[in-house]
Amino acid sequence: MSGRADTPVAGSPGTDTAAAPPRPAPGCALHILDDAGVVFSQASQDIFAFNTSATYIWCQMEEGLAPDAIARAYAETFACTGAEARDHVDQALASWTGLGLLAGTAPAAADPPARRSRFDPDSVPPHREPAVVAQRRYRVARTAVRIRFTAADQEACVHPLLAHLESDDPAGDETVIDVVALGDGTMALYRDGAAAMDCPRMGLLAHKVKGLVWYCAVMGADYLFDFHAGVVGAGDRCLLLPAAAGSGKSTLTAALCHAGMQYLSDEIALLEAGTFRARPMPLALCVKDTAWDLLAPLYPDLAGLPAHERMDGKIVKYLPPPVNADPVPAEGLPATAVIFPRYDPDGPTELRPLAKNEALRRLLAECIVVSTALDQDQVRGLVDWIGRADTFDLPTASLAESVRLVLRYCGRT
Numbered sequence: 001m002s003g004r005a006d007t008p009v010a011g012s013p014g015t016d017t018a019a020a021p022p023r024p025a026p027g028c029a030l031h032i033l034d035d036a037g038v039v040f041s042q043a044s045q046d047i048f049a050f051n052t053s054a055t056y057i058w059c060q061m062e063e064g065l066a067p068d069a070i071a072r073a074y075a076e077t078f079a080c081t082g083a084e085a086r087d088h089v090d091q092a093l094a095s096w097t098g099l100g101l102l103a104g105t106a107p108a109a110a111d112p113p114a115r116r117s118r119f120d121p122d123s124v125p126p127h128r129e130p131a132v133v134a135q136r137r138y139r140v141a142r143t144a145v146r147i148r149f150t151a152a153d154q155e156a157c158v159h160p161l162l163a164h165l166e167s168d169d170p171a172g173d174e175t176v177i178d179v180v181a182l183g184d185g186t187m188a189l190y191r192d193g194a195a196a197m198d199c200p201r202m203g204l205l206a207h208k209v210k211g212l213v214w215y216c217a218v219m220g221a222d223y224l225f226d227f228h229a230g231v232v233g234a235g236d237r238c239l240l241l242p243a244a245a246g247s248g249k250s251t252l253t254a255a256l257c258h259a260g261m262q263y264l265s266d267e268i269a270l271l272e273a274g275t276f277r278a279r280p281m282p283l284a285l286c287v288k289d290t291a292w293d294l295l296a297p298l299y300p301d302l303a304g305l306p307a308h309e310r311m312d313g314k315i316v317k318y319l320p321p322p323v324n325a326d327p328v329p330a331e332g333l334p335a336t337a338v339i340f341p342r343y344d345p346d347g348p349t350e351l352r353p354l355a356k357n358e359a360l361r362r363l364l365a366e367c368i369v370v371s372t373a374l375d376q377d378q379v380r381g382l383v384d385w386i387g388r389a390d391t392f393d394l395p396t397a398s399l400a401e402s403v404r405l406v407l408r409y410c411g412r413t
Helices: 052-062 067-078 082-099 152-165 202-219 249-258 289-295 300-304 356-365 376-388 399-409
Strands: 028-033 036-041 046-050 134-140 143-149 175-181 187-191 194-199 225-227 229-233 238-242 262-265 269-271 277-279 285-288 315-319 333-343 367-370 390-396
Touching: 028 052, 028 356, 028 376, 036 052, 036 356, 036 376, 046 052, 046 356, 052 067, 052 082, 067 082, 134 152, 134 202, 143 152, 143 202, 152 175, 152 202, 175 202, 187 202, 194 202, 202 315, 229 249, 229 269, 238 249, 238 356, 249 262, 249 285, 249 289, 249 399, 262 277, 285 289, 289 300, 289 315, 333 356, 333 376, 333 399, 356 367, 356 376, 390 399
Parallel strands: 143 175, 238 333, 333 390
Antiparallel strands: 028 036, 036 046, 134 143, 175 187, 187 194, 225 269, 225 367, 229 238, 229 262, 269 277, 277 333, 285 315
């Protein structure tokens, strides 16, 4: 699945639709979502969020109506002129033709499912058994990881951001990560003896190791969708906080956890097929320098944490999550709400109900990975789940007010 979501009602007017009535392409099906719809193309693995008018036109097409008849029904239903109705119908059909959603058109080739991250280890020398000076064991959900260090400063850099995940249980399979100094200030990372990534300097080591641990944990998880989202628990359920970088997602996640909500993740929501339970991935929260002052009153220890570099040039600190009274079960919690935070310093702070098709469009925009090629039953499950979930937009000027609103929604104030 490409992870895109469109409302295909735009196109070139004047499409020749006088021939046989249009029909959906094989493998394309509409799933109703409130007063709108979702079309899934199994051939291209694309999901399209339709608005109400596009959904209406598609339904008429499924009934076998020709474009003229669709336009007449559209004009009566939406109280517009015949010319306006025909223009809307022609634009929709032209758009769907271009997307390969109509019979006789060619859909775009589907991308293969992208479950695995791609590493570029060309600069990493072959693995040799390292001279280990220290090693630590950690557990992230169901994944056990042992990290072996070849220098004391490596352990001092990495362990603080993983210390809350340290485990004394050596039982079962574990992934071994070796951090190997190459003698010129650079390092190489290996996963079970295979080259994983290079690290040109100590300032990047925490970022690199955290990313590799994250990768191992994702590979050990059972999930269908991987969304870029914070995840916080509220007893027997959880809330997703999907957002693009810079929206304040991690900051809000940290503040909600300080207020007593359970911590599952600040950047990844792994949703299980069918149940839509979110797996816990409680790696340290990544706090950018722009949020340090905001979170300092909540987390006094933040000021003393070391700063680290990321590959994108951002300077961050890795904040261990607070320990809450209610642990999150290894199988995770069912996601029952989706809240889209977006930092807007000049606007109000409001928790606004969000239309389901718009919520699905935004959620798919934050889809990182789908673990397998989707079928219509899985997409129907996705649509049914988002239809049941509470969906909100959360423009945020005040962090404290955003926390208050979310807690009030959860019945915690």
